[in-house]
Amino acid sequence: MHSLTPRVRLFSRRLPGHTVIAVRGELDIATTAALRDRILTLLKDMTTPLIIDLSGVSFCDASGLRLLVGTQRRARLHGVTVALAAPRPHVRKLLRITGLDHAFAIHATVAAAQRSHAHAPHSSAA
Template structure:
């Protein structure tokens, strides 16, 4: 299946997603704050409509994340709860990883810090997630 690109930009933040046969990769970039998350949330929920077996949210491009950004990620997790879809956060930068840790959300998500598997269509990150 050919990946579908759906670029989106707000002031200071962006989101793209690619849908493959069995998974979706969502890449978020920029600042996740009160001004950017409403628009990004809508685009993220669109990406979650038919995600496949798992969704990888690549956070490597996120330069700042506040409580509204965390709320958006928790909302995404809730969207896939009760389905056969697994949500994975990939490559959070140190500030975002620290925020996940100090808020206790580190244990609410499967997080993978490696770059390689997240960009390989067809791999199963659930077996390698840490």
């Protein structure tokens, strides 16, 4: 676990064939810089598909969306695919309204994202 600010925490774990980054708290202008730095550090050595668990995100603004898009772009440079898992209804709505639901593979659970990535070629969902 990495407590980046009092308002956001990041957990990372490796599962067979995947890396999961779980974000807990608020994704906003006050938290995304620290998150971005930590995620970029994790991406440097990553070779497995990445699942971003959004189930613990209580708030997300444009900065949070920019973080997700930037993470996906950087992951692609490393040949890593990105899927989003378990976004709460307000985050799912934000992804839909902005059209980002078409740029990401979005799954109801981390387990569903694992199953989907296990059967998909290693290419991006965008």
